[in-house]
Amino acid sequence: MALDRVIALIFLLICAVYGYTAFFTMDAGLPPFMRNNPIWPSTFPKVLSVLGILTALTIVLGLEKSNHTAEVAEINYRKLTEYKLGQAVSLLLLMVAYAFALRPIGFLASTTIFLVAGSAILGERRWVMMGVIGVIAAGFVWYLVDEVLGIFMRPLPWFV
Numbered sequence: 001m002a003l004d005r006v007i008a009l010i011f012l013l014i015c016a017v018y019g020y021t022a023f024f025t026m027d028a029g030l031p032p033f034m035r036n037n038p039i040w041p042s043t044f045p046k047v048l049s050v051l052g053i054l055t056a057l058t059i060v061l062g063l064e065k066s067n068h069t070a071e072v073a074e075i076n077y078r079k080l081t082e083y084k085l086g087q088a089v090s091l092l093l094l095m096v097a098y099a100f101a102l103r104p105i106g107f108l109a110s111t112t113i114f115l116v117a118g119s120a121i122l123g124e125r126r127w128v129m130m131g132v133i134g135v136i137a138a139g140f141v142w143y144l145v146d147e148v149l150g151i152f153m154r155p156l157p158w159f160v
Helices: 002-025 041-061 077-082 085-105 109-120 127-148
Strands: none
Touching: 002 041, 002 077, 109 127
16 A cells, blocks of 8 residues: 555544544533534534545545646655754654643744744745745734633743
8 A cells, every 4th residue: 555545544544533522522511501502612623624524535535636648756665864854853843842832832923933044944945935935924823812802812921
């Protein structure tokens, strides 16, 4: 079995467990006044799990393959060390660091640092442009979530 199908099968199992949790266990502790709402806290996880299962099944069953005669590059697990694993692992570690940095240094600083560092890991070297885009994107997302949606996110570090 090809590596992409193995990964899709693992993803399918994760989405199935996530879907089971979303459909059968998340709504059990819902207060009575929320049961009449059209959208529950489990609505988005339900949609995500169904979309993830459909996507994984598409790859596992090979429905995404085209019928063109052109050779398509497959992922070869024997040559895994030739891929850019350093960038992938660095981005994963950066995501974990971002999650841990959200509360202590605030949303705006941690998101800006995450965007700038992530684009630097991927090879971008225009530092001024990365900084400007990082600040604008972090500010825009914070404004949407905090002001428009009304969900409080600490924008500044804890000591300010």
